Amino acid sequence: MIIHPLILLTFFPLAGVLLVVFLPSESKKAIRWAALGASLATFAISLWMLSLYRVSESGMQLVINQPWFKIGASQVSFIMGVDGVSILLVLLTTFLTPISILSTWTAVQERVKGFMLFFLLLETGMLGVFLALDLVLFYIFWEFTLIPMIFLIGIWGGENRVYAAVKFFIFTMAGSVLMLLAILYLGLQAGTFSFTELSASRGLFAAAQTWLFLAFGVAFAIKVPMWPLHTWLPDAHVEAPTAGSVILAGVLLKMGAYGFLRFNLSLFPQATLQFAPWMAALAIIGILYGAAVSFVQKDMKKLVAFSSVSHLGFVVLGIFALNSQGMSGAVLQMVNHGLSTGALFLIVGMLYERRHTRALSEFGGVWKSMPILGGLALVVMLSSVGLPGLNGFVGEFTILLGTFGSKVLGSPWFAGVATVGVILAAVYLLHWFESVFLGAIRKEENRVLVDLNWREILTLAPLLIVIFWIGLYPKPFFNLINPGVEQLAALLQSATVALH
Amino acid sequence: MDGYPLFSLVPWTVFLPVIGLLLNLLVGKRLGEKGIGLIASLASGLAFVVSVLLAIALKGHPEAVTIPLAEWITVGEFNLSWAFRVDTLSVTMMLIVTGVGTLIHLYATGYMHNDVRHNGDPERYRRFFVFFNLFIVAMLILVSADNYLMLFVGWEGVGLCSYLLIGFWFEKGADGIGNARAAKKAFIVNRIGDFGLLIAIFLLFWNFGTLEFDGIFAKAAQAAPALLLAITLFMLLGVTGKSAQLPLYVWLPDAMAGPTPVSALIHAATMVTAGVYLVARSSPLYIQAPAAQMTVAWVGALTALLAATIAIGQYDIKKVLAYSTISQLGFMVAAVGMGAFVAGMFHLATHAFFKALLFLAAGSVILGMEHGEEHAAQGHSPGSHELDPQDMRNMGGLQGRMRTTFWVYLVGALALAGIAPLAGFFSKDEILAAAFQQTPAIFVLLIISAFFTAFYMGRQLFLVFFGKARSAAAEHARENPAIITVPLIILAVLSVLGGALNLPGVYTLEHWLEKSLAHVPKVEFTAWVALLSLAVALAGLFLAWLVYSQRRMPFKDTDPLARYLGGLFTAVYNKWWVDELYQAVIVRPYRRLAEFLAQPVDVGLIDGIANGLGSVSRSIAEQLRRFENGYVRSYALTILVGVAVIMAFLLFR
Numbered sequence A: 001m002i003i004h005p006l007i008l009l010t011f012f013p014l015a016g017v018l019l020v021v022f023l024p025s026e027s028k029k030a031i032r033w034a035a036l037g038a039s040l041a042t043f044a045i046s047l048w049m050l051s052l053y054r055v056s057e058s059g060m061q062l063v064i065n066q067p068w069f070k071i072g073a074s075q076v077s078f079i080m081g082v083d084g085v086s087i088l089l090v091l092l093t094t095f096l097t098p099i100s101i102l103s104t105w106t107a108v109q110e111r112v113k114g115f116m117l118f119f120l121l122l123e124t125g126m127l128g129v130f131l132a133l134d135l136v137l138f139y140i141f142w143e144f145t146l147i148p149m150i151f152l153i154g155i156w157g158g159e160n161r162v163y164a165a166v167k168f169f170i171f172t173m174a175g176s177v178l179m180l181l182a183i184l185y186l187g188l189q190a191g192t193f194s195f196t197e198l199s200a201s202r203g204l205f206a207a208a209q210t211w212l213f214l215a216f217g218v219a220f221a222i223k224v225p226m227w228p229l230h231t232w233l234p235d236a237h238v239e240a241p242t243a244g245s246v247i248l249a250g251v252l253l254k255m256g257a258y259g260f261l262r263f264n265l266s267l268f269p270q271a272t273l274q275f276a277p278w279m280a281a282l283a284i285i286g287i288l289y290g291a292a293v294s295f296v297q298k299d300m301k302k303l304v305a306f307s308s309v310s311h312l313g314f315v316v317l318g319i320f321a322l323n324s325q326g327m328s329g330a331v332l333q334m335v336n337h338g339l340s341t342g343a344l345f346l347i348v349g350m351l352y353e354r355r356h357t358r359a360l361s362e363f364g365g366v367w368k369s370m371p372i373l374g375g376l377a378l379v380v381m382l383s384s385v386g387l388p389g390l391n392g393f394v395g396e397f398t399i400l401l402g403t404f405g406s407k408v409l410g411s412p413w414f415a416g417v418a419t420v421g422v423i424l425a426a427v428y429l430l431h432w433f434e435s436v437f438l439g440a441i442r443k444e445e446n447r448v449l450v451d452l453n454w455r456e457i458l459t460l461a462p463l464l465i466v467i468f469w470i471g472l473y474p475k476p477f478f479n480l481i482n483p484g485v486e487q488l489a490a491l492l493q494s495a496t497v498a499l500h
Numbered sequence B: 001m002d003g004y005p006l007f008s009l010v011p012w013t014v015f016l017p018v019i020g021l022l023l024n025l026l027v028g029k030r031l032g033e034k035g036i037g038l039i040a041s042l043a044s045g046l047a048f049v050v051s052v053l054l055a056i057a058l059k060g061h062p063e064a065v066t067i068p069l070a071e072w073i074t075v076g077e078f079n080l081s082w083a084f085r086v087d088t089l090s091v092t093m094m095l096i097v098t099g100v101g102t103l104i105h106l107y108a109t110g111y112m113h114n115d116v117r118h119n120g121d122p123e124r125y126r127r128f129f130v131f132f133n134l135f136i137v138a139m140l141i142l143v144s145a146d147n148y149l150m151l152f153v154g155w156e157g158v159g160l161c162s163y164l165l166i167g168f169w170f171e172k173g174a175d176g177i178g179n180a181r182a183a184k185k186a187f188i189v190n191r192i193g194d195f196g197l198l199i200a201i202f203l204l205f206w207n208f209g210t211l212e213f214d215g216i217f218a219k220a221a222q223a224a225p226a227l228l229l230a231i232t233l234f235m236l237l238g239v240t241g242k243s244a245q246l247p248l249y250v251w252l253p254d255a256m257a258g259p260t261p262v263s264a265l266i267h268a269a270t271m272v273t274a275g276v277y278l279v280a281r282s283s284p285l286y287i288q289a290p291a292a293q294m295t296v297a298w299v300g301a302l303t304a305l306l307a308a309t310i311a312i313g314q315y316d317i318k319k320v321l322a323y324s325t326i327s328q329l330g331f332m333v334a335a336v337g338m339g340a341f342v343a344g345m346f347h348l349a350t351h352a353f354f355k356a357l358l359f360l361a362a363g364s365v366i367l368g369m370e371h372g373e374e375h376a377a378q379g380h381s382p383g384s385h386e387l388d389p390q391d392m393r394n395m396g397g398l399q400g401r402m403r404t405t406f407w408v409y410l411v412g413a414l415a416l417a418g419i420a421p422l423a424g425f426f427s428k429d430e431i432l433a434a435a436f437q438q439t440p441a442i443f444v445l446l447i448i449s450a451f452f453t454a455f456y457m458g459r460q461l462f463l464v465f466f467g468k469a470r471s472a473a474a475e476h477a478r479e480n481p482a483i484i485t486v487p488l489i490i491l492a493v494l495s496v497l498g499g500a501l502n503l504p505g506v507y508t509l510e511h512w513l514e515k516s517l518a519h520v521p522k523v524e525f526t527a528w529v530a531l532l533s534l535a536v537a538l539a540g541l542f543l544a545w546l547v548y549s550q551r552r553m554p555f556k557d558t559d560p561l562a563r564y565l566g567g568l569f570t571a572v573y574n575k576w577w578v579d580e581l582y583q584a585v586i587v588r589p590y591r592r593l594a595e596f597l598a599q600p601v602d603v604g605l606i607d608g609i610a611n612g613l614g615s616v617s618r619s620i621a622e623q624l625r626r627f628e629n630g631y632v633r634s635y636a637l638t639i640l641v642g643v644a645v646i647m648a649f650l651l652f653r
Helices: A005-021 A028-052 A087-103 A112-131 A135-156 A161-190 A195-200 A202-223 A232-239 A242-267 A269-295 A300-321 A324-355 A371-385 A391-404 A413-437 A444-448 A454-472 A475-499 B005-009 B011-060 B088-118 B124-144 B148-166 B178-208 B213-222 B225-242 B251-257 B260-269 B271-281 B290-312 B317-337 B341-379 B382-386 B403-417 B423-438 B440-465 B482-502 B508-513 B527-548 B560-565 B567-573 B575-613 B615-627 B632-652
Strands: A061-071 A074-082 B065-075 B078-086
Touching: A005 A028, A005 A061, A005 A074, A005 A087, A005 A112, A028 A061, A028 A087, A028 A112, A061 A161, A074 A112, A074 A135, A074 A161, A087 A112, A087 A242, A087 A324, A087 A454, A087 A475, A112 A135, A112 A242, A135 A161, A135 A195, A135 A242, A161 A195, A161 A202, A161 A232, A195 A202, A195 A242, A202 A242, A202 A269, A232 A242, A232 A300, A242 A269, A242 A300, A242 A324, A242 A475, A269 A300, A269 A413, A269 A475, A269 B575, A300 A324, A300 A391, A300 A413, A324 A371, A324 A391, A324 A454, A324 A475, A324 B065, A371 A391, A371 A413, A371 A454, A391 A413, A391 A454, A391 B065, A391 B178, A413 B178, A475 B065, B005 B011, B005 B065, B011 B078, B011 B088, B011 B124, B065 B148, B078 B088, B078 B124, B078 B148, B088 B124, B088 B260, B088 B271, B088 B341, B088 B482, B088 B508, B124 B148, B124 B260, B124 B271, B148 B178, B148 B225, B148 B251, B148 B260, B148 B271, B178 B213, B178 B225, B178 B251, B225 B271, B225 B290, B251 B260, B251 B317, B260 B271, B260 B317, B260 B341, B271 B317, B271 B341, B290 B317, B290 B440, B290 B567, B290 B575, B317 B341, B317 B423, B317 B440, B341 B403, B341 B423, B341 B482, B341 B508, B403 B423, B403 B440, B403 B482, B403 B527, B423 B440, B423 B482, B423 B527, B440 B527, B482 B508, B527 B560, B560 B567, B567 B575
Parallel strands: none
Antiparallel strands: A061 A074, B065 B078
16 A cells, blocks of 8 residues: 555545646636545545445554654654544545535635635545544644635625634634643643543543643534534524535534544543533533524524534533443434535525525425425425434434433433423424425515526435435444444443542 | 244335335326326235235234344444334234225325315325325334334324325415414424423333333333333323324314325324324333323323314314314223223224214315315306305205215214214223223213214214205215215225124124233123213214204304303314413413523623623734735635644744
């Protein structure tokens, strides 16, 4: 093997960047095809990686480890690897990127070149976040994703784009600064920034666990976003272009939840056990609060943004149930949310391209003029509602089942209250579907809407296929997730024993 | 199961309608209405054939058989498969669902032909049968599941089909949104019930270590009483949602917005009985929790009475039947609550026959009225088009013009009223006998409900079929073709003979079902209870005749009953204002709370704090604006500088 698969995977989008850079800005078509080609090739590489991955084994696989440089006496290395916690998120990233690029075909007409450059840069950044196993390397990728996203919002966004971009930047930076300090503290204490070595020697910084947990935790909580640190999200979503929203909701938010799973749980297990009930409580507030606020939004993108607050609440709840059902469900639900919310944003974008508005009051009865979109939107909406047979149910059910029996949380009330969120999800999502697609046509403009073309159907179809696949036969997905999660569960189990 | 290869056919009950709906989805457009109707009916019909084969196999091997299909969810100690269960209880449900379902499919091929034209969108014919087959799929998953989670898949699946079919004409109804609202209401109210079932499932798994029926039931006797009480009561919440019982029954009357075949199949004969099935299926749990059983029985009995009173005050022909369904479901729920599982299932079966018959016959009446309305509009002024073809005040005298419909309706109404020897008499009598032996108070509630039942059915018969026509539409109404009337005749025959399923002394159904139920108490046939219930039914019909036949009701006149009852009639006409109560206590407060959270709390407080901290952020925004000059190369430069700064910081710190 000449080139390591994870290196090739992470940096292949940069080959697309090179290609696009040398294309003249006027040849938009060539630029689009080049970007799409590069992202599809990246997806193919991720499938190759999957074929190399040994599903039933736990622990890191395909690891590459090269010493890089030193900070003081502490070694920074270029370490990458993939395991059950990250592999699906990697695949989700490579899967959603070409879909997002395809969605910009007609929606992005200005500065296409810059758009595609940032988009491909973003893909490299996201893949790096999920694959990096050195804390400094992780931090570099973490911050790196920020830059293209800010510009995607700030240049191709809506009217209030600068405000939204800056807000996004400030929130994330505020969290990241604390995380950086914590990373430096860890590295200097242990003499290494390698995640694997750090988790092996976690006794060295056991005394400072509480503060370290919080420093990492705030960065991740902002990214997720957890209530009450969520207010950057609605603004970012409303202003971001469709493809930006898809990636933001689909992948970027998952970086926060992933961070909890990867770093907080492994590095600070005792603190994790202590904070778990508080994190779960915040997650449940997020579930109910997001659902309620989503219900009264007048802008579709805001509605979907608050639904993300609610859905990600389930993810965080599952993580801090700290048993295998909760955490496996959380990982699967990250994928599910990427699929269904990604699809919801695509649908909102398709409506926006036709009507140049996202106000709910401007729609109604669209199923009649756009039967194909109506049918597809129905499935996506139901996936988000958590209807059995579709993906969302499998994730939510597993999470709630885990939460209900969580020994760490120690009370069925957590799951009981969170399950109310399942009712409220139906309230706001059916309200959305009714406002847009059902009822008589009230605005004449909606009578003549053109139904989806082949490109648009092709954009949504892959998402729908996976929505059904996970819903009916999630086994292959759980097979990927479970070994990684079992390891975490065992670690926390022994931490619990040590605590008592 | 060796030697009984027929059992392995059970997944096909689900696959066949799946194939049907996929075929119609993919190629239905090219086939036209005939082809679509044929595929859908055939899919359901073949599923019926499979169910019959399963029933035959069960005769030789009555013990329950599990047919696993595929692994489903495996996480940690949680391990669950898609697996089917063949036993007498599940096959009984399969037979009812696919048997009645196929008849209603056939009827719908004719009914929807008219309905899609009447509503101005013939393209939607195909969509209807896709949804209809999907319903059969979901319902069969529900009744053939071998574990509670697969049951839950079917449970929510039928709720989805109900949502889709109530809102089938989503652009119609009050203000152009009424039907869509009714659909949404049904889904959300059912979700509240599903919440209960989910919690019950969580409790089951963490206390029994499995969700498979056999595994749970084997340990039920050793479980803590408090735990079983909690599980069965949370399940009851699910039952009240799906089977439209107090306090969650409010969605079912609105569900009548769906086309009439939907009301017959989903909202009368099959889906709404899922709650009764769930309690019967969980009989090993319920018999260990007497307090829960008592609660179930009281919920059923009170619902039976409440709904029966409301049915008296309705004018819409389908609304009367809807409240009647709620009331009859109350009888079934009361029965299974008292442990009379066989009586509950018996009534479930006979009710499926006669209530499907009544709804379909009501559909026939509506079609006849619509035809008459169109006919009348041709000859006269087109302004008379505002007429509601479902309002019984516009009907009258239809027995002369719609002979077949009249006779089958009469059979259905008498069967529902409990006139011997029609099907409803035997099944209702079994419930009353059980109540009499166990809980006299429930017996009293149910016998009063039975009286009201006979009264409102008598009222309906007189308003619709007797007297003089009260509108031009009724005057010109016309009988429907055979595709509509033949299924009606078959259902009428079943409504006459259905009592034979479990005749006193023979007890065929009882001997069949006792293989699947935890405990079947002997319900003695009590002659005087039977006589009393018959007398009560006759009294109800007689009273209806006194009120509605002697004083012929002229068009739009007040109901003669209103003159006797006054404010009480207003109350039942307004359904005791329960919808208004829920609006005031739940719906509006939730919206106000949500608005409070969205505006003052989220935008004002939380975002305010964030932005307050970011007067800093605002000044940075001012700074950043200078960098936003629109040149990509300068952004690229910025990135480079940024990365360089970070690296430099790390390297030379």
